[in-house]
Amino acid sequence: MIYLDHNATTPLRPEALEAMLPWLGERWGNPSSPHRFGHDARVAVEGARERIAACVGCRPSEIVFCGTGTESDNLALRGSAHALRPKGRHLVTTAIEHHAVLHTCRALEAEGFRVTYLPVSAGGVVDLDALEASLGPETILVSVMHANNDTGVVQPVEEIAALTRERGVRLHVDAVQTAGKLARRPGDLGADLVTFSAHKLYGPKGVGALYVREGTPLTPVTTGGGHERGFRAGTENVAGIVGFAEAAARTFDGLEAESRRVSGLRDRLERQLLETVPRVSVNGAGSTRVPNTSSLSFQGIDGESIVLGLDLRGICASTGSACSTGEPEPSHVLLAMGLSRREAQGSIRLSLGRATRDEDVDVTVAALAETVQQLRRISSVR
Amino acid sequence: MTNAPDEPKPAAGTPTGPVLFYTETLLEHFRNPRNVGELAEADTDGFGLVGDPSCGDQMKLWIAVRDGRIAKIAFQSFGCPGAIATSSMLTELAEGKPIEEARRITDDDVIEALGGIPENKKHCSLLGVQALQVALGDWEGRQAAKAARS
Numbered sequence: 001m002i003y004l005d006h007n008a009t010t011p012l013r014p015e016a017l018e019a020m021l022p023w024l025g026e027r028w029g030n031p032s033s034p035h036r037f038g039h040d041a042r043v044a045v046e047g048a049r050e051r052i053a054a055c056v057g058c059r060p061s062e063i064v065f066c067g068t069g070t071e072s073d074n075l076a077l078r079g080s081a082h083a084l085r086p087k088g089r090h091l092v093t094t095a096i097e098h099h100a101v102l103h104t105c106r107a108l109e110a111e112g113f114r115v116t117y118l119p120v121s122a123g124g125v126v127d128l129d130a131l132e133a134s135l136g137p138e139t140i141l142v143s144v145m146h147a148n149n150d151t152g153v154v155q156p157v158e159e160i161a162a163l164t165r166e167r168g169v170r171l172h173v174d175a176v177q178t179a180g181k182l183a184r185r186p187g188d189l190g191a192d193l194v195t196f197s198a199h200k201l202y203g204p205k206g207v208g209a210l211y212v213r214e215g216t217p218l219t220p221v222t223t224g225g226g227h228e229r230g231f232r233a234g235t236e237n238v239a240g241i242v243g244f245a246e247a248a249a250r251t252f253d254g255l256e257a258e259s260r261r262v263s264g265l266r267d268r269l270e271r272q273l274l275e276t277v278p279r280v281s282v283n284g285a286g287s288t289r290v291p292n293t294s295s296l297s298f299q300g301i302d303g304e305s306i307v308l309g310l311d312l313r314g315i316c317a318s319t320g321s322a323c324s325t326g327e328p329e330p331s332h333v334l335l336a337m338g339l340s341r342r343e344a345q346g347s348i349r350l351s352l353g354r355a356t357r358d359e360d361v362d363v364t365v366a367a368l369a370e371t372v373q374q375l376r377r378i379s380s381v382r
Numbered sequence: 383m384t385n386a387p388d389e390p391k392p393a394a395g396t397p398t399g400p401v402l403f404y405t406e407t408l409l410e411h412f413r414n415p416r417n418v419g420e421l422a423e424a425d426t427d428g429f430g431l432v433g434d435p436s437c438g439d440q441m442k443l444w445i446a447v448r449d450g451r452i453a454k455i456a457f458q459s460f461g462c463p464g465a466i467a468t469s470s471m472l473t474e475l476a477e478g479k480p481i482e483e484a485r486r487i488t489d490d491d492v493i494e495a496l497g498g499i500p501e502n503k504k505h506c507s508l509l510g511v512q513a514l515q516v517a518l519g520d521w522e523g524r525q526a527a528k529a530a531r532s
Contacts, residue, residue, distance in 0.1 A: 308404075
């Protein structure tokens, strides 16, 4: 099997699995318990918090562990909106956000908030002028992803941070697709809130984190005990948090060399594909992208059929966000970039990772060429 | 709902992913679709072009009618695996059938012949049947025009 769907999830690092096992086995205490057995788990959680803070470039006290990246996004958006409601009811985000942000914005609209969805360029980059123009006295939060999950296109988050800071507007950045891929430390982006997910950087599923800059107003979404400084009630996922920290430490260590290696493979894959297969285009090719992602549009054929053709040849690819697979709607990200519905429908995403090797690229290009040719023979569209 | 008897169980070591959402029969039609292509103008007695606006799928279907039966059938499809496989299966079901029988083929017949289809793909299976209905209508129209001329 050749796995080229790392933006959906990554394999758990063996060291992370190893680090997790005691906390699923004999060391099963509750970190909040008032005895030494529980304290053992508390020490593990706090040690993990320190390691993650060191990776992303913040204070340990600024890390709030959550159940998933989606939950962290929910806490950032709902928590900010509810905390800042007296100040204003306007939020700004982009048309290309993950559904974790977009659908949360829809829910906030139903609560009476107003949301601006910023357009992006043909290259998939958010329009900074439109962003600046959208900020008003009522604006309380801007939420922009660091890189898009479908295209890998990196957003000008630091420039956005300069704009929001100037106006006293809070900034949330979903860094799920960049943490462990880009050299820039997420804590240095200038954002007030940053979302992370463990399973996108070779950690376990079921654990995420929200960086909450000290002093950022935030109302908890989950109420209960005083866990995570009151921001996220519920007994900590000790094993998951420990695995997250182990995976993050190892992924951030040596990140630059690995990113160079993977971007070399991605670029070679795209070059070979453009040479071998006619009528294919790379979405966001001219923009700054995370090293591992390639969004490809093939004229006249359907992305799901390409993905199945690849699957039957032992290659795991995706039509885009795994969260929207099965929906008839083509990628909202590609539509926002100005692709027609049919172009967006003919798109797939390849996302490379640590296990991807040179020969995988050759095999994938050959399999794609074969699949595309076969589907074009069947197609009623030229 | 109980498992259909012809629903194949995935063998150990079968790759996971979308493959398991489809039956072996459907996958076989996706890999080797029957009656792909188009009929020459001179051979064509009926043509149907249909699209599904909800997902952008499109299908073209040609029929040749001899002695009241569908003698030849061909299709082209832009769409998902469900659309391709159901179109292929439809042509297999329709080929050689008397017109009246072909007209009565439903999407449930196609789905049953494929051993089932994922719930969210059921709308794809409509295209083939619709295209055949349109092609049969076209054939009737051409017959009527011919009769009026003679």
